[in-house]
């Protein structure tokens with residue numbers, strides 16, 4: 001089924017045969033990359049104990065719970081080694097796993113695939129041709145930068161790649177629509193922006209912000225399009241990037257060379273953004289929300305009171321999950337906003353814990369008494385809410401243009417639960433818990449776009465519209481990505497993504 005929906009697991013690791021690998025194969029013993037190993041002994045990681053195996057209530061042993069200091073993500077980012085004897089909110093643990101500058105996933109392993117030159121869709125017979133070329137390109141991209149593929153005899157390439165993969169067990173290369181359909185995807189978004197800009201009252205300048213710009217490809221494609229097709233608008237365009245990753249910010253700066261006067265790159269997390277910009281502007285966010293940390297919530301089976309998860313790390317670096325009924329300020333804001341909305345969970349993200357019959361939940365609890373009378377988990381998008389707070393406070397006159405994933409296949413248990421995935425020797429491996437060795441796993445959450453729009457309207461006081469990937473692009477894309485049979489992979493791929501615009 002090569003032409004069906006490509007979930008992110010495949011999109012990001014498209015060359016691999018099977019995204020399905022059972023956990024026990026990996027969970028037994030893993031000897032990690034010697035380059036990154038902190039100890040010279042073989043580390044063992046047991047991921048068979050999931051967050052739901054045992055549930056402790058903070059109130060059962062407050063003294064024990066408060067024994068370890070509470071660390072925030074910002075404190076954690078300053079650490080060069082993984083924390084021990086400490087506790088943190090689940091979302092701060094996830095942030096640290098992804099973004100710690102020393103051992104975090106983004107600092108260590110992630111790279112965004114970029115084809116050497118744009119694919120020539122019009123010369124391809126159909127989508128199968130495109131998939132073959134993509135796979136070839138991917139192989140080339142997987143080789144080290146210093147490996148000149150053209151100098152290597154073709155029959156040696158696979159062998160070399162295999163060696164490289166073994167040497168770099170965790171190297172991960174993503175595929176995003178921006179890169180795969182460069183420059184046409186960026187051009188489609190540029191057409192949308194120009195259309196919106198023309199209907200704006202104040203057209204004195206076009207101000208764009210892009211959060212999480214990856215390789216900077218979208219920035220180049222939008223600015224090239226404006227320069228070539230809308231020179232008057234181009235002359236008054238300011239493109240600002242807010243990028244958390246130092247190495248990607250550097251790349252974006254290099255790639256902006258052709259548009260030097262138009263571009264500013266700020267190496268900062270959007271959550272640390274402090275400048276208020278009153279100007280009308282567009283705020284672009286593509287494939288950034290899926291890595292925004294969520295809080296893990298479970299509800300008391302009797303009272304429905306939400307409990308927020310903390311990860312407690314003991315002296316050996318082992319993790320335990322402890323639940324507190326004292327919600328922090330972001331989780332409290334989340335629940336009070338959700339109460340004001342006509343919120344309906346979507347089956348696409350599983351069965352919401354509060355939709356399961358209470359009697360059944362209580363019965364389950366009498367069997368699994370170590371579940372602390374708590375429901376199954378729900379992952380709530382607290383960082384997304386924090387992002388909306390930033391948007392509202394710092395960019396009061398923005399228009400949002402965002403795209404992200406609506407659902408994933410191999411997520412961990414729970415409502416709106418993430419996929420936890422890494423690569424071992426070229427194979428994607430998913431595990432059933434987010435409490436894994438920090439930095440070795442990508443943690444990707446789906447977005448409920450209907451709810452995301454409702455929350456956006458609550459915080460930013462304006463309407464947001466959710467549109468499927470294909471429907472949005474149909475309006476703005478040219479025919480440049482059509483193959484000879486008329487199939488258009490830019491419209492038909494990424495069916496598990498959607499746009500949110502305001």
Ligand SMILES: C[S@@+](CC[C@H](N)C(=O)[O-])C[C@H]1O[C@@H](n2cnc3c(N)ncnc32)[C@H](O)[C@@H]1O
Pocket residue numbers: 106112174176177178179211212213214215242243244245248268269270271285286287288291
């Ligand atoms: C999956 S990549 C997507 C890149 C690009 N938008 C694309 O579609 O090709 C996610 C990007 O978001 C950045 N990012 C993640 N969290 C961020 C944050 N809190 N503030 C700014 N950038 C962030 C990452 O460093 C990376 O550049």
